Amino acid sequence: MLSLSINGQSYPVDVPDDMPLLWVLRDVIGLTGTKFGCGIAQCGACTVHLDGQPVRSCVLPVGSLGNRAITTIEAIGNTPAGQKIQQAWLEVDVVQCGYCQSGQIMSATALLQRTPNPTDADIDAAMAGNICRCATYVRIRAAIKQAATGKAEILQTMVSAPAGAAS
Amino acid sequence: MTRFLIIVVLLALIGVGAYFYLNRTDASDGTAPVIAGAPPSASVLARGEYLTKAADCTACHTVSGSGKAFAGGFPFKLPFGTIYSSNITADVATGIGSWSDDDFVRAVREGIRKDGQHLYPAFPYTSYTQLSRNDVLAIKAYLFSLPKISQPNKANELSFPYNQRWVMGFWNAAFFKNQRFVADSSKSPEWNSGKYVAVALEHCGECHTPRNLGFGLEHGNELAGQELQGWRAYNITSDQVHGIGAWSDGEIAAYLTTGHAEGRGSAAGPMAEAVQNSLRFLQPADTAALVTYLRTVPAREGKDPISVDVKAAPVIASSNAAPGGDSASADNPGLRLFEGACASCHQWNGQGQQTPYASLLGTRGVNDVQGANVTQILLHGSDMRFAGPNIFMPAFGDAYSNTEIAELSNYVIGHFGNKQGAVTPDDVAARRKQF
Numbered sequence: 001m002l003s004l005s006i007n008g009q010s011y012p013v014d015v016p017d018d019m020p021l022l023w024v025l026r027d028v029i030g031l032t033g034t035k036f037g038c039g040i041a042q043c044g045a046c047t048v049h050l051d052g053q054p055v056r057s058c059v060l061p062v063g064s065l066g067n068r069a070i071t072t073i074e075a076i077g078n079t080p081a082g083q084k085i086q087q088a089w090l091e092v093d094v095v096q097c098g099y100c101q102s103g104q105i106m107s108a109t110a111l112l113q114r115t116p117n118p119t120d121a122d123i124d125a126a127m128a129g130n131i132c133r134c135a136t137y138v139r140i141r142a143a144i145k146q147a148a149t150g151k152a153e154i155l156q157t158m159v160s161a162p163a164g165a166a167s
Numbered sequence: 168m169t170r171f172l173i174i175v176v177l178l179a180l181i182g183v184g185a186y187f188y189l190n191r192t193d194a195s196d197g198t199a200p201v202i203a204g205a206p207p208s209a210s211v212l213a214r215g216e217y218l219t220k221a222a223d224c225t226a227c228h229t230v231s232g233s234g235k236a237f238a239g240g241f242p243f244k245l246p247f248g249t250i251y252s253s254n255i256t257a258d259v260a261t262g263i264g265s266w267s268d269d270d271f272v273r274a275v276r277e278g279i280r281k282d283g284q285h286l287y288p289a290f291p292y293t294s295y296t297q298l299s300r301n302d303v304l305a306i307k308a309y310l311f312s313l314p315k316i317s318q319p320n321k322a323n324e325l326s327f328p329y330n331q332r333w334v335m336g337f338w339n340a341a342f343f344k345n346q347r348f349v350a351d352s353s354k355s356p357e358w359n360s361g362k363y364v365a366v367a368l369e370h371c372g373e374c375h376t377p378r379n380l381g382f383g384l385e386h387g388n389e390l391a392g393q394e395l396q397g398w399r400a401y402n403i404t405s406d407q408v409h410g411i412g413a414w415s416d417g418e419i420a421a422y423l424t425t426g427h428a429e430g431r432g433s434a435a436g437p438m439a440e441a442v443q444n445s446l447r448f449l450q451p452a453d454t455a456a457l458v459t460y461l462r463t464v465p466a467r468e469g470k471d472p473i474s475v476d477v478k479a480a481p482v483i484a485s486s487n488a489a490p491g492g493d494s495a496s497a498d499n500p501g502l503r504l505f506e507g508a509c510a511s512c513h514q515w516n517g518q519g520q521q522t523p524y525a526s527l528l529g530t531r532g533v534n535d536v537q538g539a540n541v542t543q544i545l546l547h548g549s550d551m552r553f554a555g556p557n558i559f560m561p562a563f564g565d566a567y568s569n570t571e572i573a574e575l576s577n578y579v580i581g582h583f584g585n586k587q588g589a590v591t592p593d594d595v596a597a598r599r600k601q602f
Contacts, residue, residue, distance in 0.1 A: 018557060040561040041512055041521070053487065053520065056511055059559065060521050114488055121497045125489050125515075128507035 005067055006031070007075035017063025022046045024062050025072060033073040033102050037131075044130030047103035048072050054110040056129075073102040081112040081147075088147035093157035096134035104130050108144050117148050189340035192277060196300040197347030199367075200359040203452035205305070215309025218302050221368040221453070222295065223445035224310075227252045231440075238262070238316040243289045244396070244601070248325035250289050258315040271307045272300055277345055278335070285335035287323075288343070293384065294370035297348040297363070342383025354463075361460030364453055369445065374400040374437065377470060390461075391469035397601030398436045399539040401473070401531050406466035408474055419458045424449070426551055426558070429523060430477065432530035433558070435540065435549040443553050471537060477529040479585035485515035490582070501578025504571060508563065509579075517583050524551075524558045533583035538576040538590040542598050545572050569595040 004011045006029070013028050025031045025048070034057060037045030041056035048057045049071040076082035085108050088094075095101050104127070111118055111126035118126070123141050132140070142153035204221070205214040219225070228237045239254040256262040263271065263281070270281040278292035279285055286292060295303075328334055339345075348367055350359045365371050376384045377393040385391075390410075392402035404410035411419060418428040426434035426442040434442050449457065484492025490502065512525050517533075519525030527533050532540040548562030563572065569592035576595075577588030 040559075042508060042561060044511070054511070055520055059512070061557075064522070110488070114486075122489065124497065125506045125510070128503070129511040 002062060002065075003067075004062070004065065004070060006070045007072060007078075008069075013062070015062060018061045019063075020058050021048065021060040021062050021065065021070070022057040025057060031072050031074055035099055035102055037100065037103070042129075042131075043100070044103040044107060045100050047106040047130065049076075049106060049110060052110065052113060054107045071106075073106060076106060076109050079109065079113070082109045084147040085109045085112060085144070088143040091152075091156050092139050092143040092146060092154060094136050094139040094143050096132075096136050100130060100132045100134075104132065104136075104140055108140070108147070111144065112147060118144060186336065186340050190336060191345065193296075193346045195347050197298065198350070199299040199302050199348065200350055200363050201356060202360060202363065202368075203456075204448075204450040205302070211305050211308045212312055214302075215305035215307070215312075217448070218368065219306050219309050220445055220448040221364065222298075222306065223369065223441060224255070224306070226440055226444050227290075228255050235316050235318060236313060237310060238318040240318065240321055242321075245289070247329040248323065250287055250323045250325065251321035252290075253320045254316065254318050255310055256313060256316045257311040258317050261317050261319045262315060264311075264315060266307075268304055268307065272303050275303045275306070276347075278339065278343070285332045285339070287332075287335060288338070288382070291370045291373045293343055294366055294373055296343075296345055297367035299347065302367075338381065338383070342379075342381060355459070357456045357459050358463065360453065361456035361458070364449070364457045365460050369441075369457070371403070375403050388467060388469070390464050391467040393470070394539055396437070397539065397598045398438075398543050399535060399537075400438070402467065402469040403461060404464045404467045404469070405462055406468060409468050409472040410464075410466060411461065412466060416455075416458050416462075419461065420451075420454050423447075423454055423457065426553075427524050430526070430529040432532065433524040433526075433549075434551070435532075435544045435560075436547070439549060439551050443551060447553060471535075473531050473535045475529060475531055475534045476585045479517075479528065479583055481582045481585060482515075482517050482528050485517075485582075487514045487516050487518060487520070490515045499574075499578060500571070501574040501576075501581075504567070504575040505578055505582070509575075512560075515582075522558060525560075527579070527583045530583075533579055534586060536580060536584075536586050536589045538580055538588055538594070539598070541576045541579055542572060542590060542595055543601075545575060546595070546599055564599060569593075569599070 001012055001014050004013060011029055013024055015024055015028055022034060022036060025034050034048055035045040036058060037043035039058050041059040046056055046058040047054050051068050077086050085105055089105060107127055107130050111122065115122050123144055127140065146153045204217040225237065227241050228239050229235065230241050237255045239252045241252040243250045254262040257264040259265050266281050274280050274286065276292060276296045276298060278288065278290065348363055372384055372390060374395050375390045375392055377388050377391055379385050390403045393400055402410045405412040407413050414428065414431055418431050422428040422431065422434065423442065423446045426439055481492045512521050513527055514520050517526055517528035544560065546562060546564035549558065549560040551558040572595045573590045573592045576590040580586055580588030
């Protein structure tokens with residue numbers, strides 16, 4: 001029986017040591033916000049944080065984790081950086097189909113946590129492992145900058161309009 | 168005229184004499200030193216199983232994934248054609264079920280099969296010749312205890328003159344010494360056990376010792392490393408810079424038993440198979456003996472020597488999450504590929520994120536400017552299934568062009584080895600066809 005520390009909570013799980021964390025999250029615990037994309041650490045959809053570092057949960061054997069803190073998309077909004085990223089994501093309306101976005105937000109939050117004012121090159125290096133088939137890359141970059149600076153980078157969406165405004 | 172004929176006849180006689188002299192057999196049964204995993208007190212089947220693993224028979228005689236243990240059919244792609252390994256199960260019609268003890272011993276130690284034909288030295292009788300008769304027969308007993316599998320041998324696809332087996336008699340005369348293991352009484356028992364494990368059983372030299380133009384092992388250049396089937400079998404002499412002289416005993420033992428030594432590298436390709444099929448089954452005392460022997464292999468630089476930079480400047484300047492200190496600019500195509508496909512597991516500081524097996528700093532692969540093994544693992548990936556969780560790297564051969572693989576290889580060599588990589592798209596094209 002393993003005990004995993006996920007989003008500040010302890011989860012006892014009875015799974016084989018070599019089961020990838022993604023399977024445990026989705027199928028055993030039921031945290032389905034983290035997505036399965038390629039299964040071989042190539043697309044980034046399954047990104048979660050391990051002690052604040054973005055990792056690909058689809059290739060991370062759960063037996064190797066010990067007590068390290070796992071953060072998933074469900075709780076990333078509780079961190080200051082995660083909150084800023086999610087707000088910017090809404091304001092810029094990054095999402096198109098949305099499948100890759102859990103992973104995008106996790107990678108972007110990790111970037112902002114270690115580099116509060118990232119350059120284009122920083123963003124490229126941090127986000128290159130997250131693939132988006134809808135090609136929302138331009139909006140992702142703008143949203144990361146907006147989250148960092150608090151200034152509007154590109155056209156904003158209706159989502160951030162004041163409550164009660166005509167739509 | 169008569170004198171000329173006499174000279175011709177004399178030369179012919181000398182030639183025939185030399186042929187038979189050089190092909191003389193060693194009639195002795197041979198004596199093995201103490202092997203911890205196969206003590207005389209154990210049953211013949213237990214000894215046979217251990218020795219069969221230690222000699223890594225399965226690497227060539229079982230097609231992986233086929234489920235047909237020892238039924239043969241594994242292809243060896245050589246410059247002059249393809250040889251297939253044979254069925255060595257006890258099936259009478261297609262295997263070696265009708266072979267007597269003497270037939271089997273002769274095949275293993277002299278490279279001559281039951282019908283008197285020569286075997287090709289893809290089968291390492293050149294190493295197994297040192298085995299004791301007792302050990303060879305234990306292996307036979309073990310093989311004969313396993314299920315018989317009916318699977319006819321595949322015909323070799325060799326061009327003339329390589330398809331003429333009798334020619335191997337001359338190859339043997341030139342390159343093969345038919346001789347049992349000789350203990351060196353000036354060395355410790357442990358060293359002698361280690362030599363027997365390294366040479367007679369594990370046949371390390373068949374990959375790690377360079378070969379001459381005639382494909383014979385260069386015995387004066389033992390374990391100095393060579394490229395084989397597109398992979399580089401590294402220099403494992405005691406050379407401090409180019410070999411494994413700077414590794415600790417514990418590092419060598421860890422590499423042999425788990426396929427990974429911290430800060431030194433992880434096995435992949437054929438070496439990963441050797442660990443998976445064979446080396447990890449050695450008992451600790453036998454591994455220790457093997458290490459003792461390797462320690463004494465004379466230091467040699469070898470061809471295209473590799474000097475490992477254990478503190479490559481670009482790596483030291485990088486964090487786990489971002490590159491630093493690279494001469495490569497941000498739009499270097501190799502860097503672009505690395506950040507997209509590689510960094511999330513290997514990390515910019517080469518520490519490896521998901522598993523220590525993914526660490527790159529200090530490995531010989533990234534310090535080899537020819538990039539042989541870097542290219543191979545990029546093309547073919549890696550999949551080791553014995554060290555606890557699977558150690559897995561996807562294959563990128565189908566995803567990237569030869570140019571991209573070359574750019575990525577050279578970037579990896581530059582960043583993690585701090586050297587100018589020399590991999591060309593043509594090299595990649597050639598390595599795609601191997602292994």
